[in-house]
Structures are given as structure tokens and as C-alpha cells.
Amino acid sequence: MMQQPIIVMNTNQQRESGRKAQMSNIVAGKTVADIIRTCLGPQAMLKMLLDPMGGIVLTNDGNAILRECEVAHPAAKSMIELARTQDEEVGDGTTSVIILAGELLSMAAPFLERNIHPIVIISAYKKALEDALATIDRIAKPVDVTNxxxxxxxxxxxxxxxxxxxxxxxxxxxxxxxxxxxxxxxxxxxxxxxxxxxxxxxxxxxxxxxxxxxxxGVMINKDVTHPKMRRNITNPRIVLLDCPLEYKKGESQTNIEISKEADWNRILEIEEEQIKLLCDRIAAVKPDLVFTEKGVSDLAQHYLLKNNITTIRRVRKTDNNRIARATGATIVNRVEDLKESDVGTRCGEFKVEKIGDEYFTFLVGCKDPKACTIxxxxxxxxxxxxxxxxxxxxxxxxxxxxxxPRLCPGGGATEMAVAVALTENAKSIEGVAAWPYRAVADALEVIPRTLVQNCGGNAIKTLTTLRAKHAAGTPGASSFGIDGITGNVVDMQKYGIWEPAAVKVQTLKTALESACLLLRVDDIVSGLSKKETRAPQQQQAPPEDMGQEM
The missing domain is CATH 3.30.260.10 (TCP-1-like chaperonin intermediate domain)
Structure with a gap:
């Protein structure tokens, strides 16, 4: 008869469950949000970050700040991942998404204390997200990308x-x-x-x-391989290689027996012939410039110089791809396969210039380059x-x-418009779910409130004015926001502050979904900290039989 497996839980593990775990997650999320709260808006403060190697980073970019933070709490780590996700997805709104997620979590705390089930709060949050996205879609305006x-x-x-x-x-x-x-x-x-x-x-x-x-065009931090090669060419013909211009030894050739001096000379001749053949094949397509990702031997440099071909070696693959796209050349892996159609001719000028102590190669004046260097x-x-x-x-x-190509008004106008719409919708929701639903509207006001606070304004007075403007429901009311420099209420249509709708949508989705995810956690089990603290004590204890031997 087969025995049932017995599951034993390690008593050394630290465990937080139920309400305690949820409140712990909320505190962690709020703490992460408070770190970068002052980094929102034009009057944002900078953070000075010191890394272990002594390097300094001065920035108010939410993602850059949180990337340098070391945190142990799993919920705080999850919050930091939010900024990274936002940065990779849309590149902007990294500070907003953390502040909003932190505020949504803190808004849920009173409901948990009143024994409202987390699933009820989450379903209300999800319903609020759907209505918020519909509101953003309504107030967004199209933009002409050619203007x-x-x-x-x-x-x-x-x-x-x-x-x-x-x-x-x-x-x-x-x-x-x-x-x-x-x-x-x-x-x-x-x-x-x-x-x-x-x-x-x-x-x-x-x-x-x-x-x-x-x-x-493209600029790379390289100089020509030979001092006598040309450093300035107009309308150059460019060949890009991904192979070394060096003597290729036989793969199975392990040793050579040399019995007389003529044999040694013959080996050197073979090497010279091979290199000359390589260079002649390149010269056959009449290039002015050769870039290769690998090395170029001294002998190859000599033959290429005789053919008046400038060579640059050990170019990074990423740079080579950009040169290919800018000049119309094709990267060739074997010199034997090189043909006329692989030569790039779209470059207007090749030049090597010295900036500071370093030499830089410029390929500029490209026709329709499709790649560039800033x-x-x-x-x-x-x-x-x-x-x-x-x-x-x-x-x-x-x-x-x-x-x-759709835009939303900036300066907290979109968030306030969504908040007012959600507050109105909350009146038609019955039961307990109406409270968490309205809490999302209150949480969204954190963006305009933080903008006012960061420029030293009166948050209560300004927010009341802004809420009244949006609640009036007049045409164009949804474009009123906060002037991030003075802290006053201004019309973003006239002020000219617009943000991509994609950034606003992504910010809302990421913040709300992550808040729901953290509220769903009801158990945190960690088996690390106590083991780590016990290990040194075990090392210090003397062996049991040591006293007996003495």
C-alpha cells in the first residue's frame, strides 16, 4: 500500500498572512511612491544617487532613481518593476505611474480595515479602469504627425x-x-x-x-588603420564586412615540418598570396572605404593602401548595421561573395575629425539615411x-x-477629467462597490495635487477651483489643468501642454492592474532572513566533544 506524502512547513520561515500581508504591501507601495513624489512636474527636485563604485547620478527620472534603489520587500520590488515596464513600453510617465499606484494602494487600506473583501475592491477598481479609458478616449484629440x-x-x-x-x-x-x-x-x-x-x-x-x-548619417569613435590612408572622401563607395582581413590558417593544420630555409620562405609567400587575393577581390568592386567588424593585418593594410582604399577595423556590429542602413550597403560575411550591388553609394561625405583627444569618423550627407547619430x-x-x-x-x-496619433491635455487635466467622470458614475453604482470605485477618482487627483505641492502652491484651494471648472461641464472644461511653474489653474488648450494618449492609457492600466495584483496577495512567506541570522551562531558554537578531549 502506497504511503501518503507528508508536507512539513519549515518553522524557520517568516510568514505574513491575511490583513497583515495586505497592509504590509500597501505600506511598501506608499513608501516607494513617496521617494519620487517630489520628482513630478517642471519644478521637480533632483535626486543625487551614489553607487558603490563612487559614481554619481543626478536625475529626476523616476525609472533611473528606482533602478538605483536597493529594496528587500517583494511588494516594493514589484512597484519598481512598474517604472521599468512603463519606460520600456512608452518611455514617459515613469514617475506618474508609481505615484498613482501608491495612492491607489493607500486608498484601499480603509476598506480592508472595514472588512470589505479584497476581491470586491479589485472588481470596483477594474470597473473604474474601463470607465476611465472610455473618458480618455472621449477627451483625446487627433494630431497631424506631419505638422x-x-x-x-x-x-x-x-x-x-x-x-x-x-x-x-x-x-x-x-x-x-x-x-x-x-x-x-x-x-x-x-x-x-x-x-x-x-x-x-x-x-x-x-x-x-x-x-x-x-x-x-552615422558617427563612430574610430580612426583609419593606416596613417597614410585618406581621411576625407566625397561621395565614397562603401563596403561593409563581417570577416577578418587576415591570413586564414588551415583548420586541421596543427604542425608544419620545416627542413630547409626555402620552406619557411614558401610559407610566408603563401600567406602573402592569400592576403593579396583577398585585397584584389575587394578592389575589384572599386570601393573607397572598407569597414570590418574584425581585424585587418598589416599586410592587408599595405595592399589596400596601394589600391587607395581607406580601412576602418573592429567596428561594433550595432554601428555596422546603422552604417548599412544609412549608406545602402550590404554587410558581407565572405569576401568571395562580394558583388557590385553590395556597395553603398548613398553617403555624401566621409571625414575623420579630432574632437578633444579622440578621433571620430563621420559618414554624413546621406540620402534618405533611415539611421542617424545624435x-x-x-x-x-x-x-x-x-x-x-x-x-x-x-x-x-x-x-x-x-x-x-492622439493627444490628451497635460498638467493633470486628463486625471481630473477622469476623476470627475468617475465621481459622477459612482452615484449610479449600488452596494459596497461604490466606495472603492469613488476611491479611484480620489486617487487620480494625486497627480494635479502633487504638481501644485511641488511648485509651492496651495493644494486645497487650487484643487477645489480645478474640480469646479471640470464639474461645470462646459465645452472645453476637460482641458483645464495645473500650470506646473506657478501652480495656477490654466486652460491647456491655450497653454499648449499636450501629452500622448498612449502614455496616459498605459499609466492608468499599469497603476491600476499592479494595485489589484498587490491587493490580491494574502500570504507572504520568506525562508531567508532567519536562516541567515542563525548561520553565524552555528559557526561560533564549540564542538560538543572538544571539552572531553581536553
Whole structure:
């Protein structure tokens, strides 16, 4: 007869269950939200982060701050993942999503204390999310992606809260130009905008921020392999390789027996012939420039120089892909397969310039490049890193608008419009679920309230005015929001602050769904901490038989 397995739970495990676990999660979520609450809006404060190696990060980007935080609580880790998800998905709203999720969790605490079941709260939250998305869809307006002025105004609202807001005209123009360069029409109203692979940001310390620009081509941190090779070529013919220009030894050849001096000379001749054959095959397509991801031997450099071909070696694969897209060349894996159609001819000018102590290769003046490099100049690495982070956000927003060309009013106007709509809807809901449903409306007001607080305004007075404007229901009432600099109530239509609807939708979905997920947890079991504390005590205890031997 088969015995039943006996399940034994380790008594050393720390366990939180039921109400205690839910309240613990709520406190953890609120704590994470409080860390970055002051980082919302144009008057946002910066956080200085020190890593163990002594590096410094100065930023008000929610994702960058939380990425550097070390937390032990599982719910806090889950909250930090929210910012990462938001950043990867839409690139903006990382601070908003954490603040909103923290507020939604804290709003649930009183209901749990009154013994309302978490599933009732979650179902009310889900119903509120559906109605909120319908409200956003109603107040969103379409945008013309070909209208440069409209697109710049939109990107400016993203950068208005960032460190680089004082150079916003320059940076917004750069972000828009980069996205437009990289955008590729796939037909059937489909657009591909791969900014991670084809829009590279090169940071070069020194110079003024105003001299930063988007190049109509590619820039890489490389110099030519031989000092006598040409460093300036107009309309170059470009060949891209993914193979070494070196002597290829036989794969099964392990040893060579040399009996006389002539044999040694013959081995060297064979190597020379092989390299010459390689270079002749490249020269047959008459290129001016050769880029390879692998090495180039001294002998190959000699033969290529004789053919007046400039060579650059050990190019990164990502850079080679960008050069291929910008110049129309095809990356070739074997020199034997090289043909005329693989040569890139769309580049206007090749030049090597020295910036500071380093040499940079420029391939500029490309016709319809579809890949670009953003050259950033600035006083220090810290400043350049922050500009890089801000510019990535701006490009992500421009990319989102290409995919979903709809805008919502900024400055907390959308959140307040949704909050007023939900408060009105809550009146028609019967039973206990009406309270959590209304709580979502109250939680959404945290965004305009935080904007007012961060610029030193009177939160209660300003929010009352803003709520009254939205509740009036007059045409255009839903576009009233908070001026993040003065803290006053202004019409976003006239003020010109718009945000992509995709960012607002993603923020709401991520915040509400994560709050529901954490409220659903009713048991936290950790088997780590007590084991770790017991281990040193066991090491210190003397062996039992030590006293007997003595």
C-alpha cells in the first residue's frame, strides 16, 4: 500500500498572512511612491544617487532613481518593476505611474480595515479602469504627425519637467528629427520606428550644449588603420564586412615540418598570396572605404593602401548595421561573395575629425539615411548622461505619437477629467462597490495635487477651483489643468501642454492592474532572513566533544 506524502512547513520561515500581508504591501507601495513624489512636474527636485563604485547620478527620472534603489520587500520590488515596464513600453510617465499606484494602494487600506473583501475592491477598481479609458478616449484629440509645430509642442511638454527644459527648443527639434529620420513606412499604414537600434546618442564631453546636433548619417569613435590612408572622401563607395582581413590558417593544420630555409620562405609567400587575393577581390568592386567588424593585418593594410582604399577595423556590429542602413550597403560575411550591388553609394561625405583627444569618423550627407547619430556636447559626463536620459524620453514620446496619433491635455487635466467622470458614475453604482470605485477618482487627483505641492502652491484651494471648472461641464472644461511653474489653474488648450494618449492609457492600466495584483496577495512567506541570522551562531558554537578531549 502506497504511503501518503507528508508536507512539513519549515518553522524557520517568516510568514505574513491575511490583513497583515495586505497592509504590509500597501505600506511598501506608499513608501516607494513617496521617494519620487517630489520628482513630478517642471519644478521637480533632483535626486543625487551614489553607487558603490563612487559614481554619481543626478536625475529626476523616476525609472533611473528606482533602478538605483536597493529594496528587500517583494511588494516594493514589484512597484519598481512598474517604472521599468512603463519606460520600456512608452518611455514617459515613469514617475506618474508609481505615484498613482501608491495612492491607489493607500486608498484601499480603509476598506480592508472595514472588512470589505479584497476581491470586491479589485472588481470596483477594474470597473473604474474601463470607465476611465472610455473618458480618455472621449477627451483625446487627433494630431497631424506631419505638422512640425504640433509635434514640437507635444515633445516640449515631455521635456518641460526635465533638466534640459532650458534648451527645450533645440532638444525637441533633435528628438523629432531623429524619429523622423529613423521612421520607415512599411506600407498598409504601418510605420516602423526603431530608435534603440538606429538612433544612437554619442556623448562627447566638452563644448557647449547648443552645439549638439542630429547628423544625417552615422558617427563612430574610430580612426583609419593606416596613417597614410585618406581621411576625407566625397561621395565614397562603401563596403561593409563581417570577416577578418587576415591570413586564414588551415583548420586541421596543427604542425608544419620545416627542413630547409626555402620552406619557411614558401610559407610566408603563401600567406602573402592569400592576403593579396583577398585585397584584389575587394578592389575589384572599386570601393573607397572598407569597414570590418574584425581585424585587418598589416599586410592587408599595405595592399589596400596601394589600391587607395581607406580601412576602418573592429567596428561594433550595432554601428555596422546603422552604417548599412544609412549608406545602402550590404554587410558581407565572405569576401568571395562580394558583388557590385553590395556597395553603398548613398553617403555624401566621409571625414575623420579630432574632437578633444579622440578621433571620430563621420559618414554624413546621406540620402534618405533611415539611421542617424545624435551628437551631444556638454560640460561634464554627469550632465551628458542626464541629457541622454531626457532625450530618450522625448524620442519615445515622438515614436508613440507616430503609432497612435492622439493627444490628451497635460498638467493633470486628463486625471481630473477622469476623476470627475468617475465621481459622477459612482452615484449610479449600488452596494459596497461604490466606495472603492469613488476611491479611484480620489486617487487620480494625486497627480494635479502633487504638481501644485511641488511648485509651492496651495493644494486645497487650487484643487477645489480645478474640480469646479471640470464639474461645470462646459465645452472645453476637460482641458483645464495645473500650470506646473506657478501652480495656477490654466486652460491647456491655450497653454499648449499636450501629452500622448498612449502614455496616459498605459499609466492608468499599469497603476491600476499592479494595485489589484498587490491587493490580491494574502500570504507572504520568506525562508531567508532567519536562516541567515542563525548561520553565524552555528559557526561560533564549540564542538560538543572538544571539552572531553581536553
Amino acid at each position: 512640425r509645430a504640433e509635434m514640437l509642442a507635444l515633445i516640449k511638454s515631455t521635456l518641460g519637467t526635465k533638466f534640459i527644459s532650458r534648451w527645450s527648443d533645440l532638444m525637441c527639434g533633435m528628438a523629432l528629427d531623429a524619429v523622423r529620420t529613423v521612421a520607415q513606412d512599411l506600407g498598409g499604414n504601418k510605420v516602423e520606428v526603431d530608435i534603440k537600434r538606429y538612433a544612437r546618442i554619442e556623448k562627447v564631453p566638452g563644448g557647449e550644449i547648443e552645439t549638439s546636433c542630429v547628423l544625417d 551628437l551631444l556636447r556638454g560640460p561634464s559626463k554627469d550632465v551628458l548622461n542626464e541629457i541622454d536620459r531626457n532625450l530618450q524620453d522625448a524620442m519615445a514620446v515622438a515614436r508613440n505619437v507616430y503609432f497612435a
